[in-house]
Amino acid sequence: MNPSRRQLLHFSAAATGVLAAAQPARAAARPLLAPRLRVGDTVGLVSPANATFEREPLKIAIESLQALGFKVKPGQHVAARRGPFAGTDAQRAADVNAMFADDSVAGILAMTGGSGCNRIVDKLDYRLIAAKPKFFGGFSDLTSLVNAIHRQTGLVAFHSPVAVSEWNDFSVQSFKSLVMNAEAAVLRNPVFKPADDLVAREERITTIRAGKAQGPLVGGNLTVLASLAGTPYFPDCRGAILFLEDINEYIYRIDRCLSTLRLTGALGQLAGVVLGRFTKCEPGDGYGSLTLDEVFDDYCLPLGVPVFRGAAIGHIKRKLTVPVGALAEMDADAGTIRLLAPAVA
Known part of the structure; x- marks a missing residue:
């Protein structure tokens, strides 16, 4: 990369962060709701x-x-x-x-x-x-x-x-409860009972920083979301709960995408973070790699907001349906997301 282009990118990222930080707090507003889906639709x-x-x-x-x-x-x-x-x-x-x-x-x-x-x-x-x-x-x-x-x-x-x-049944019930039954549901992982082990090893929640937070849900696939940074289509992160997931990305790329979100100022505006599944996100070739634990700690702990990892969101068989824009309360200790109102009318 030539020096002039590097300087331009550095200036653009810095300016984006300043503008984002200068924005007023998100005004409380009722989201626009679609009519619920019904059998026969x-x-x-x-x-x-x-x-x-x-x-x-x-x-x-x-x-x-x-x-x-x-x-x-x-x-x-x-x-x-x-x-x-x-x-x-x-x-x-x-x-x-x-x-x-x-x-x-x-x-x-x-x-x-x-x-x-x-x-x-x-x-x-x-x-x-x-x-x-x-x-x-x-x-x-x-x-x-x-x-x-x-x-x-x-x-x-x-x-x-x-x-x-x-x-599958878990995915269907999550979809129906939000989209068809218009429930202000609690989104939580499926209950997994080990057949022959002392403890459960699947569907586990890890609390990275304890606490509860309320705000509109935004997010999805991390690499796709980061690709929208600086555009009019990137979500408003002021006071939001950001949920993230990914698949088949080397850990250094996860680090790079989180760095992009930090440099835009988006991470510093959040009320809370929910990390879903990062399926097959592993070290690449080279001299070594940080772990996902270390990357998430590096970017999430300085935020001073509740964070948990392991939500059933992402490229997995049994997945939650998550409404983007709906108001919710996350509980990082319980590993849950509770909708504060139905996400459809």
Whole structure:
């Protein structure tokens, strides 16, 4: 990197941090809520990210949504492909916009994650979305769209299973309680009882800094979220509870992304942090690595806010549905997130 470019990046990061710190505290406001989904509703199936390369996963996805009690309307380009993506940027964005515009569609779920959502985040019709609020859900690369929709419209969107996810009982019940039953639910890990061991070794919660905190939930996949830093689609972190997860990233990359969030000023504005699962995030090649424990301690402990790790959020089989923009209370000792009001109307 040449010196002038390095200086420019340094100045830009510093300026972003100063501007973020100078912002007033987040004003209390009621989020925009989508109507709850009901059995018999039509759910639009879209592919804003990766292509689906075989017919079988699409068939299974449709059958899964039908088993939840929904009718399914596939997007016009849900089975399209351009390179790794499910069609061109224009096609993928058009499918999302069309589903929000379609009055016969009650909610919208992404087919899969992967990559590509950042390419269309500025192509969504946010005025349309605000005028016709609907359930919108997905995780992983969908972190871009879920957070952008909330930031641009105030609509609570959902870090939820995608259509091709495993819809096991835990994932289904979490989804239903928030999205269909409109419960002000307590989000907690599944209870795991060891069959032949003295202690549980799965679904464990680690308290990094004790305490409780209240605020709107924001977050999702760490690397995707960090890629939005400095854009109008990055979440408002003032007084927020940030939840994070990731998969298949070397630990130094996790460190780099957290450093990005710190340099923007976002971490210093938080009320609390919930760390989900960092699946297969391991040391890379080289002279050595910090551990994830050390990285999380380095960035989270100086914040002076409650933090816990191990929430059932991320690239795992049994996953919680988390409403981005909903007001909640986290308890770092109990390892829970309690919604202060329903996340749908």
